[in-house]
Amino acid sequence: xxxxxxxxxxxxxxxxxxxxxxxxxxxxxxxxxxxxxxxxxxxxxxxxxxxxxxxxxxxxxxxxxxxxxxxxxxxxxxxxxxxxxxxxxxxxxxxxxxxxxxxxxxxxxxxxxxxxxxxxxxxxxxxxxxxxxxxxxxxxxxxxxxxxxxxxxxxxxxxxxxxxxxxxxxxxxxxxxxxxxxxxxxxxxxxxxxxxxxxxxxxxxxxxxxxxxxxxxxxxxxxxxxxxxxxxxxxxxxxxxxxxxxxxxxxxxxxxxxxxxxxxxxxxxxxxxxxxxxxxxxxxxxxxxxxxxxxxxxxxxxxxxxxxxxxxxxxxxxxxxxxxxxxxxxxxxxxxxxxxxxxxxxxxxxxxxxxxxxxxxxxxxxxxxxxxxxxxxxxxxxxxxxxxxxxxxxxxxxxxxxxxxxxxxxxxxxxxxxxxxxxxxxxxxxxxxxxxxxxxxxxxxxxxxxxxxxxxxxxxxx
Numbered sequence: 001x002x003x004x005x006x007x008x009x010x011x012x013x014x015x016x017x018x019x020x021x022x023x024x025x026x027x028x029x030x031x032x033x034x035x036x037x038x039x040x041x042x043x044x045x046x047x048x049x050x051x052x053x054x055x056x057x058x059x060x061x062x063x064x065x066x067x068x069x070x071x072x073x074x075x076x077x078x079x080x081x082x083x084x085x086x087x088x089x090x091x092x093x094x095x096x097x098x099x100x101x102x103x104x105x106x107x108x109x110x111x112x113x114x115x116x117x118x119x120x121x122x123x124x125x126x127x128x129x130x131x132x133x134x135x136x137x138x139x140x141x142x143x144x145x146x147x148x149x150x151x152x153x154x155x156x157x158x159x160x161x162x163x164x165x166x167x168x169x170x171x172x173x174x175x176x177x178x179x180x181x182x183x184x185x186x187x188x189x190x191x192x193x194x195x196x197x198x199x200x201x202x203x204x205x206x207x208x209x210x211x212x213x214x215x216x217x218x219x220x221x222x223x224x225x226x227x228x229x230x231x232x233x234x235x236x237x238x239x240x241x242x243x244x245x246x247x248x249x250x251x252x253x254x255x256x257x258x259x260x261x262x263x264x265x266x267x268x269x270x271x272x273x274x275x276x277x278x279x280x281x282x283x284x285x286x287x288x289x290x291x292x293x294x295x296x297x298x299x300x301x302x303x304x305x306x307x308x309x310x311x312x313x314x315x316x317x318x319x320x321x322x323x324x325x326x327x328x329x330x331x332x333x334x335x336x337x338x339x340x341x342x343x344x345x346x347x348x349x350x351x352x353x354x355x356x357x358x359x360x361x362x363x364x365x366x367x368x369x370x371x372x373x374x375x376x377x378x379x380x381x382x383x384x385x386x387x388x389x390x391x392x393x394x395x396x397x398x399x400x401x402x403x404x405x406x407x408x409x410x411x412x413x414x415x416x417x418x419x420x421x422x423x424x425x426x427x428x429x430x431x432x433x434x435x436x437x438x439x440x441x442x443x444x445x446x447x448x449x450x451x452x453x454x455x456x457x458x459x460x461x462x
Contacts, residue, residue, distance in 0.1 A: 019130065020066050027064025030122060031057050034115045038107050049102035056093070059271070060086055065442060068126045075123045076116075083116045085445040089279070096282045138166060139204035144194065144221065146170035146183035150209040153235055154182070157207075168203065191217070195224040203228075209235045262401040263439040271441055276375055279448070280368040283375075287362060294359050298325050301350035307363060312380035315403045320372045322380055322404075323363035327351025358455050364406045376444040377405025378432035389425055399432040409435035409443075412450040 032054045039050060065082075067075040094100040141157060143150045150170055157167045169186040171194045172179060179187070188197060198206065206225055210218055218234075225232055264272050284291075298306045307323050314320035328346040347355065354360040367373040373380070378399040381389070390396045410431035415424065435443070 019068060019126075022126070023066035023068065024063035026122060026126070027119060028058045028061040030118050031061055031115055034118050035107075035111045038110045038114065039104075041110075042104065042107055044104055044107060047102075049099065053090075053103070057086070057090070060089065060275070060441065060445075063440075065440070067123050068130045070123075070127075072120075072124060072127075075127075076120050079116050079119045079123070081446065082442050083119075085442075085449045087112065088449060089445060092282050092286060093278070096285045140166045140168050140201060141205040141207065142168050142188065142194070142197070142203055143170050143207045143209055144172070144191065145209035145211075146172040146174070146179040146187060147209065147211075148180055149235060150207075151180040151182045153207050153209055154186075165205065168201070171197070191221060194221065195228060198225060198228045198230050203230050205233065206230045207233045207235055260398060260401065263436055264402060268439070272374065272444075273371075275441060275444065276368050279375055280365045284365050284369075287365075290359070291362055294325050294354055294362065297350045297354070298327075301348045302329050304329070311383045312404065313383055313386050313400055314372055314380065315400065317386075317397060317400045319383060320367070320380070320404075322373070323366055325354055325360040325363060327355050327360045358407075358451075361406055368406070372403065374403040374405045376407060376409075376435075376447045377402050378408050378435065379411060379428075380404035389429075392422055393426050393429055395433060396429055399429060399436070402436060407447060407451040408432060409447060412447050412454060416454070 035050070035054060035057070036046065039046060061082075065078070067078060070078065143153055150172075154167055154170075157165050167186075169188040170179075170183050171189055171191055172183075172187065173191050176184065194206070197203065208218060208221065210221075222232065295306045304326055306326060308326040308328075309321050309323060312320055312322045327348065328351055329348060351360070364373055365375075368375055386397075408431070410428040413431055415428045415431060
């Protein structure tokens with residue numbers, strides 16, 4: 001007769017903590033406030049160019065990173081590195097638009113010097129307040145299930161950034177030989193003893209790590225624990241799955257657990273696309289003389305077209321055409337594509353130079369403006385290579401949950417050039433998946449800066 005709605009609106013995505021909320025706005029807020037304060041100190045009026053700079057800086061630094069759990073040295077290095085990367089991008093924008101003359105030199109110098117100092121001081125103050133809060137809100141936690149998953153959760157509780165949790169021990173009904181070796185010394189009792197223990201010791205958090213096959217026991221256990229004031233957490237065993245942007249969502253009242261999802265949804269998608277367009281336009285303007293010089297060099301080096309068009313897999317595996325300056329005498333683009341190797345006879349002398357310096361990739365900024373690629377993302381492989389590796393490497397195609405990039409996290413970590421073994425390709429894929437799990441605009445800027453350095457000094461690509 002009536003639909004049972006008792007489960008509706010029960011599951012929600014985890015709310016953002018106050019600490020994370022403060023961190024998200026602190027970095028962009030301090031950068032903007034410092035600029036306005038320095039401007040005011042020198043008696044300069046706030047004009048349209050100042051407001052434009054403030055909006056651009058806020059967009060490039062939002063959301064800020066949560067560094068309150070980092071050591072002072074680690075936080076300082078991270079702040080200075082991110083600040084230098086941002087200044088590099090702003091410098092490119094100023095040079096490309098010829099707008100540097102709109103700003104007072106003394107204001108810029110003091111702003112550049114004071115901003116990272118102000119950020120480091122704010123992080124230090126936030127870290128001190130965080131430690132006081134953690135000491136004041138310590139809470140005990142127990143784990144139901146002393147198997148491998150329970151041991152993982154215990155390590156996460158002990159080693160995680162939230163030091164306000166006192167891990168007390170495990171509850172399990174299984175025999176000793178079925179328990180994880182690390183759990184024996186911390187076994188507190190049987191499942192039937194859990195509820196009384198939680199009440200007696202004022203346990204604040206209970207983590208259930210029993211396998212899904214134990215569903216009746218889990219339901220009975222929940223009925224018992226819900227008579228206490230402890231917070232309950234169920235930990236599904238998904239460690240055999242490559243989780244990308246895992247989150248809990250509410251789909252019209254139905255709880256849905258996202259396991260593999262693109263990080264570029266909502267505002268993240270907008271930020272990523274806008275940053276791609278702005279940076280691609282600026283970079284194309286700056287490198288236009290280089291593009292002309294390379295095009296002439298390719299044309300003179302060997303007969304054939306200047307641009308090589310290759311079929312690659314893009315977002316969601318859809319086929320796209322990627323542009324490169326031709327570096328070989330042949331243009332393999334069929335069902336079998338042989339990877340370039342060191343001293344490959346197909347590569348021209350000029351082609352070897354532009355491959356080593358990554359100049360052959362520069363036409364892909366056109367792909368970025370077309371919306372087929374991003375500046376930063378997993379490097380696209382030839383369609384023939386994808387068909388080969390998707391059968392050999394677990395979660396290989398997950399890297400196609402985002403647009404392919406001109407450069408990526410794998411490339412700045414030494415995985416450029418030929419992938420002549422499965423292990424090398426597995427390592428590249430793992431870095432790509434790590435990028436998907438941890439994406440931020442700050443990470444993109446860091447990769448761009450490191451790529452520029454590699455173009456000048458790296459000699460591993462050919």
